[in-house]
Amino acid sequence: MNKSKPNYKRIYSEILQEKHPEKIEKCERILNKAELTSIDVIRLNKIIFNIQEDTKVNRRHSFYDKNAVFEILKYQKKNQCTNTALSKHFHLSRNTITKWKRLFSI
Structure with a gap:
């Protein structure tokens, strides 16, 4: 069974273009990487969706490679x-x- 990973670059690029074009510049450095890590995905979420450091996020089902x-x-x-x-x-x-x-x- 071949499990493929989601194409996070494409997903976040589309979100930025369609809903948050003003934040493209902030995310550009992360999105230009060859491959996104789990930490990069977390950082993108914080930037795009304004997740604050002190916000309690349900991490019970989080997965870290x-x-x-x-x-x-x-x-x-x-x-x-x-x-x-x-x-x-x-x-x-x-x-x-x-x-x-x-x-x-x-």
């Missing part, structure tokens, strides 16, 4: 964040971060 997990954990090392600070920044559970660290031995 390995690259996104590594990017989040790399962010923690680079910025010397605690699990609590990282969980607040990315709206994740502290237990999820601990689990990722244990799984990926970081």
Whole structure:
């Protein structure tokens, strides 16, 4: 069974052209990447739909691929964040971060 990923570039480009043309310039750098990561999709959502940092978003069914997990954990090392600070920044559970660290031995 071949599962293909959605073409996020096309989806977000169409949303921007049809509904939010004033935000194209802000999203251009992300959309010009060769391939979008899960983190890029989250950033695009924040820019396009004005999702605020303090807004409680239901992340129960969110999915992060390995690259996104590594990017989040790399962010923690680079910025010397605690699990609590990282969980607040990315709206994740502290237990999820601990689990990722244990799984990926970081």
